[in-house]
Amino acid sequence: MPSKDTEELQKKFGENLKKIRExxxxxxxxxxxxxxxxxxxxSKIENGQxxxxxSKIFELAKGLGVxxxxxxNF
Incomplete structure (x- = not known):
């Protein structure tokens, strides 16, 4: 089970990804x-799940053009 810190980072990353996507x-x-x-x-990434x-972060960045x-940066 992920730690609270990990869960919080996943949530913040997901929120930022969703913001950029939108x-x-x-x-x-x-x-x-x-x-x-x-x-x-x-969807799971955006929801912090x-x-x-x-390597996937770099793929997402490339796909989003950022x-x-x-x-x-959250």
Whole structure:
């Protein structure tokens, strides 16, 4: 079971991902397609229910057209 700190980081990351996705006007499916991920995984990430790997953060950043640091700036 993840620690409270890990859960909080996952939640903050997910909130930031959702904010950036919505600012870009992208759907979950569009992001998933661009990042070669399942759209249900994008939803889980945004809801803080998925501990994302570092390599996936870079894939998400590329798919969103932002820097990885933008996803981690919360």
């Amino acid at each position: 600012e870009k006007g992208l759907s979950l499916r569009e992001v998933a397609s661009r990042c070669n991920l399942d759209n249900s995984n994008i 998925f501990n994302i790997q570092l 820097e990885a640091r933008d996803l981690l």
